[in-house]
Amino acid sequence: MINFKDWTSEEIEFLIDKAIEVKREPTKYRTILQDKSLAMIFQKTSTRTRVSFEVAMTQLGGHAIYMDWLTTQFTLADISDEIKYLSRNVDCIMARLKRNSDLMKMVSASRVPVINGCDEKYHPCQAIADLMTMKEHKGKLRGLRLAYIGVHNNVCNSLIEACTMVGMEITIVTPIVHESAYDAELLEKAKKTGLYHSTLDAKSAVSYADAVYTDTWVDMELFGDPKFKKEKEKRIKLLMPYQINNKLMENSKALIMHDMPIHRGYEISGEMVKAPNSVIYDQAENRLHSEKAIMLKLFNKF
Numbered sequence: 001m002i003n004f005k006d007w008t009s010e011e012i013e014f015l016i017d018k019a020i021e022v023k024r025e026p027t028k029y030r031t032i033l034q035d036k037s038l039a040m041i042f043q044k045t046s047t048r049t050r051v052s053f054e055v056a057m058t059q060l061g062g063h064a065i066y067m068d069w070l071t072t073q074f075t076l077a078d079i080s081d082e083i084k085y086l087s088r089n090v091d092c093i094m095a096r097l098k099r100n101s102d103l104m105k106m107v108s109a110s111r112v113p114v115i116n117g118c119d120e121k122y123h124p125c126q127a128i129a130d131l132m133t134m135k136e137h138k139g140k141l142r143g144l145r146l147a148y149i150g151v152h153n154n155v156c157n158s159l160i161e162a163c164t165m166v167g168m169e170i171t172i173v174t175p176i177v178h179e180s181a182y183d184a185e186l187l188e189k190a191k192k193t194g195l196y197h198s199t200l201d202a203k204s205a206v207s208y209a210d211a212v213y214t215d216t217w218v219d220m221e222l223f224g225d226p227k228f229k230k231e232k233e234k235r236i237k238l239l240m241p242y243q244i245n246n247k248l249m250e251n252s253k254a255l256i257m258h259d260m261p262i263h264r265g266y267e268i269s270g271e272m273v274k275a276p277n278s279v280i281y282d283q284a285e286n287r288l289h290s291e292k293a294i295m296l297k298l299f300n301k302f
C-alpha cells in the first residue's frame, strides 16, 4: 500500500467500512494475526504511526518490531539487500521514509506486503483514517465536500486520491506546493472525476464544505531546524491568512480536521482544535482501527 494507484474505489470503501467494524468489535479479531510479525522502519520521527501500528499488531495477536533507521544496517548497506533479508523473517513491512524512490526499492525487493507509513509524496494510512472519521460523523462519504487548506503536500495528495475515488468533492486551497510532493498523474486522474477543485479563496471553500482540513505548514523534520528559519518565516507570512480560526470558520458547521502533530497558532488556532465540531482526536484514534483494517486486508483476512 504505497498510494491508491493500484486500489479500486470499492476496495477503499470496503477498507473504511471494515475499519469501522473492527473498531466496534475489537474482540472478534484478538488472535487473527497470531504468529505474524510486522517490521516498522522509521527514517523520520512519528508518534501516531508508530503507536497505532504497534498497538494494532498487539491487539490482533501479532508482534511489531520498531526499527530506527539510524540504528540499523540500512545506513550502511543496500536497501534491497536489507529488505530481501527482512522479508524472509517478517510477514509485513511498514516504512516511513524520506523518499518514495527508496520505498519503491523496498517494494521491489520484498516478498511480503509493504505499507507506506508516509513519504514525501503520499500518506495513504492517514487518508483511510480521515475518511473513516468523516463516515462515522456524517454517515456517508459520497457527496461530501472537503476543503483542504494549507500546503499541497503528501497528506493533500492522498486526500485528493482517496476523496475523488469514493465520490467526495475536494477543494484544495494551497498557496504553496511542496515540489517533492507534486504528482501530475495523480492530479490528472483527480481532475477527470470532476470532483477535484483548486482555489485561493479559503472563505468560499469553507462556505460549502462539510469538513475543513489542515496540516502543518513546514515538514516535521524542519520545524525546529535553525537553517530553515528564513523559509519558515516566509511561509508563516504567506500562509497566515489561511489559518483555520474563528474568523475563517464563522457561520460554518463543518467538521474541523487535522492529522496531527498540531502547531497551534500557525495552521490552526487553539480554539479551533477544541471547538465542538473538531474531530481531530477522533481522526488520531482512528489511525489504530484503520491500521488494523489495512493489515487484515493485506494478510487476506477479509
Ligand code: CP
Pocket (backbone or CB within 6 Å): 045, 046, 047, 048, 049, 050, 118, 126, 259, 260, 261
Ligand atoms: N499523522 C501522523 O502521521 O502522525 P505521526 O507523524 O505522529 O506519525
